Amino acid sequence: MTDLPKTAKAVIIGGGIIGCSTAYHLAKLGWTDTVLLERKKLTSGTTFHAAGLVGQLRSNANITQLLGYSVDLYNKIEEETGLGTGWKMNGGLRLACNEQRWTEVKRQATTAHSFGLDMQLLTPSEALELWPLMDVSDVIGAAYLPTDGQANPSDITQALAKGARMAGAKIFEDTKVTDIEIENGKIRAVITEHGRIECEKVICCAGQWTRNFASRYGVNVPLVPMEHQYMVTEPFDVPSNLPTLRDPDRLTYYKEEVGGLVMGGYEPNPIPWATNGMPQGFHYTLLDSNFDHFEQLMEQALGRVPALEHAGVKTLTNGPESFTPDGNFIVGEAPELSNFFVGAGFNAFGIAAGGGAGMALAEWVHKGEPPFDLWSADIRRFGRPHFDTDWVRTRTVEAYGKHYTMAWPHEEHASGRPCRKSPLYDTLKSHGACFGEKLGWERPNWFADASLGEAAKDEYSFGRQNWFDAVGREHKAAREAAVLFDQTSFAKFALKGPDALAAMNWICANDVDKPVGALVYTQMLNDKGGIECDLTVGRVAHDEFYIVTGTGFATHDFDWISRNIPDGLNCQLFDITSSNAVLSLMGPKARDILAAVTRDDASNEGFKFGTIRTIGIAGCPVRALRVTYVGELGWELHLPVEYAQTVYSALKEAGQAHGLINAGYRAIESLRLEKAYRAWGSDIGPDHTPFESGLGWAVKLRKNVDFKGRAAAEAQGSGGVKKMLACFTVDPDVVLLGRETIYRDGQRVGWLTSGGYGYTVGKSIGYGYVRNPEGVDVKFVTSGNYELEVATQRVPCNVTLQPLYDPKMERVKT
Structure with missing residues (x-):
């Protein structure tokens, strides 16, 4: 083999589609001394046995954008490299076979429209024209996305690898990484069985091996391997232009392959794999076919595609794939180790995500931040429960089993609970608490009144759910009397030391240079002015600050604060959440x-x-x-x-x-929606600035003090914005959940970032950004005539930039 280089700017571990895509994009960014190391052969981990469906729509706009980037890349990579990829933009169909699923599909279509995708609703007969092999006797309707498609996983990976080499990256197969050299908390080198490569940045794209490998260096990557099977039939005159098909009510998916069909699915009783560790030397290896376990999917498939009964079975492929506790993939820089990046846990949609995830990882390595907000896939969304592999596996089994079940609004996971409990858990449970869970914490969502015949259990639907009246009682008491919330799960930090004030002055956008006893609401901004953290800071001593943030942001916010304390300052950050x-x-x-x-x-x-x-x-x-x-x-x-x-x-x-x-x-x-308080992760985040989100008042531009993000904030404060967060209200019978499309004077201008119901105002409430490339101001927002698209139906709505409820002025806007 060619001698390994002694040094590299970045080393990628893993030669599947994610690793090769990352190498391709890093090289395109000018990182021509990038090195990719594969312990065996390219694609020999899990990529080679992927099914290869490429769908784009997700519930998050930026993840949808990332998947759309994959499609754009796959459209051109063959021409660029001269290697065939098997890419076909043959569209994708999704079926609905009951009214609740049809409602879900219509809401998904509206989400697609919000994000700029052309998802069309079809009748059963229209769907049959596109997919003539199926029985549609039980189909109510279907959704069609023309730009979805399919690819050959190995071929598309080889094309990305060739593109990476053409741009200057070096790829070495049969080169196992044995260790990472770390000195004083900094990566110094990657050690392989063929030599040492000095480097500062490592990108681990090792698929199902990633968790064990990363844990050697204190990095937590919550994924576990699961068995995933699909069948390949002999040819039986299947049209080559057949769209991919997802039949969630029957838990199955289909794609055309060489005149036959690939059929697979997601069983409600999945089988974890390698529960006692990965077998030595496992590569280019499939698991034994499990026909008994696959039979439940086969029965469902025969009802949809009767011709399968007479089709010959070429193979039943059983390959392990890495899955995560929440069904989304994992990317980003590890909070436990600087310059150690992860791209793994793709839940069997690594081919769909491969192009975009590689682009995002490369940008993250190159610039120190992702190209856009990727919070739903960010490695920092995890926390303490995810260090326990048994807990991760238990939750992941549930997530896998729910892959094609109904995605109900407000649905909670049931597995691995209770995990983290407030001291009041048992008391509140005895008082009728119905708990939800976030980052392992049990949190009361609402309280059932047994005297009214209520049970402390959620009953899911797309309409008003069974807790609607109970929450109304709590809301009314908060407005008229008093309520007590157990918010023990809040993440709580202490920043201590002689330079604590100097550090907070730099990191915080608002003015925290206040006397002891002051409490300040503030954002923390990135260099583009985007909101990275949204929290409360109390000065409890001249050299100590008490910091409170949301439950789910514990890992993210601790990492952001600790990374952005300027070098040389003497202060320390402590997580005191559990105290x-x-x-x-x-x-x-x-x-x-x-x-x-x-x-x-x-x-x-x-x-x-x-x-x-x-x-x-x-x-x-x-x-x-x-x-x-x-x-x-x-x-x-x-x-x-x-x-x-x-x-x-x-x-x-x-x-x-x-x-x-x-x-x-x-x-x-419900209460915060009426008062127009923003929620990080939905209404605000790294892609939104204080001036876009109506929080410019919390930025200390009047003070002559520098802070992170100040230059961007100043530019926007004087130059205006191109999107602005507004409040929308509609008739109370319309259920708003978020992602509904906003139309202004008949033109699509954005989507709702959050939605709910306001019991005081008696309206359904949503928040969303009104966008205009030419600029947005108060007059632009308030002068238009607005509609919201809800489950593909447009409904008139009112817009305001003011809180709907303000107790000081005794005013309720309706």
């Missing part, structure tokens, strides 16, 4: 209740909004934050976990006379 319980007391009677349980001054003059201080309740030192995310008077009460039950009991007893009740996260969502 403190949080009880949020909210509502117009909150002051009366708090005053009844503490000797400290709870008056407005004595405890102003935007302040933090320690008070005493029932023998407990409580860090009280006067802040609200529901638009009412209130306090977040942060306290050591051992006091949680005592303080909760004291508040509940004192609150009896004031109508205090328990409330959950679904009421928080």
Whole structure:
């Protein structure tokens, strides 16, 4: 073999489609000394046995954009490299065989329209014209996406590899990586069985081997291998232009192959593989066909494609694929190790994602940040439960089994629960709490009243769900009396040290240079002015800050803050999430209740909004934050976990006379929608700036102090924006979930980032960005006539840039 280079700018581990695509894109970006190492042969891990369907639509706009990039790349890579890829843009069909599925498909079509995809709804007879082999007697309707297609996985990977070499990258097969050399927390070299390559950046695209390999260096990659089977038939006059077909009600998919069919699917009882570790030397290897397990899919398929009964079976391919606990893939720089990047866990759609994921990873390596917000695939979306492989496997089995089941609104996972519990879990459960789960934490979503015949269990539908009235009671109490939320799952950090203020001044967009006792709502921006973190910062000492952020952002925000503390500053960041319980007391009677349980001054003059201080309740030192995310008077009460039950009991007893009740996260969502509070991960994120999202008031541009993202914020503050977040309201019978298409004067201008119902205003509420390449201002937003497309139907709506509810002005907008 050719001698390995002694040095490289970046080393990619793994020669499947993701690794080769990353090499291709890095080389195109000028990283011509990129090296890709494959322990055996290219595609010999899992790529070679992939089914090769390429669908584009996902529930996230940027993931859809990424998959669309794959299609664009596959359209041209054959011409660029001269290698055939088997790529056919033959379209994709998705069937619906019951009314609930038809509603889901119509909502998916609207999502497609929101993201600029041409998804067409068809009658059963129209679908039959495109796919004449099927029985449509049970089909209600279908959706057709003309730009979907299929490819030959090995061929398209070889084309990407050739393109990478043509651009200057070097690829070495039969070169196993044995170790990574790390010195003082920094990557120094990759060690292979044929020598050492000095480098600073490593991109691990090792498929189902990634978790075990990365864990050697403290990096957590939550994926496990699962058996995945598909059948290949002998030819039986299948048209070559047949679209790919997904039949989710029968759990199956199909594509044409050399005059025959490939048919596979997702069983509700999947089989994990290699539960005791990966076999040595496993490559270009398939598992034994499991006809008994596949029979359940075969029975479903025969009902759809009767001709399969007489078609010869060429092979039943059983190959392991890496799957993740939430069904999305994993990309990004590991929070545990700088310059160690991951691209893995593609849940059997690695061919569809390959082009775009490689592009995104290459951009991330090249610029230090992704090309756009990829939060739903970001490695930092995981946390503590995901270090346990058994927990990851348990949740992943459930996610695999749900691949083709109905994607219900507000659906919760059931496996691996309970995992992380508040000290109040059992108490709240006895009071009727129906729990949801986030990052392993059990969190009350709503409370059932047994005296009304309610059971603490979600019943899913696309209409108003069974908890609608219960959440309405909680919402009403928050507006008129008081509620208590258990928000123990909040992520909580402490930044300590002589230079803590200097660090926070640089990282925070708002002014945190305040006296001890000040509480500040702030964003943290990237260099493009996008919002990377959205959190609350309290100054609790001259050299210490208390930082509170959302449950699901614990890993991400800790990583962002720690990475952006300027070199040379003396301060340390600590995750203290598990030390403190949080009880949020909210509502117009909150002051009366708090005053009844503490000797400290709870008056407005004595405890102003935007302040933090320690008070005493029932023998407990409580860090009280006067802040609200529901638009009412209130306090977040942060306290050591051992006091949680005592303080909760004291508040509940004192609150009896004031109508205090328990409330959950679904009421928080309803309340915050009325008050126009933004949610990171939906309404705001790295692709949205404070000036686009109506948060420019929280940026310290008037102060003569530099901070990360200031230049971009200044440019936008003076130059205007091309999109602006607005609030839309529609008739209460219309259920808004997010991703509904926004039309202004008949033109598509965006989609809803979040949706729900406001019980005080009696309207369905959505937020979304109004976009215009020529620029957007208040007049542009408020002057148009608007409609929302909901499940392919357009409905008139009202628009506003103001909160719908403001208790200070006693105003409710309808």
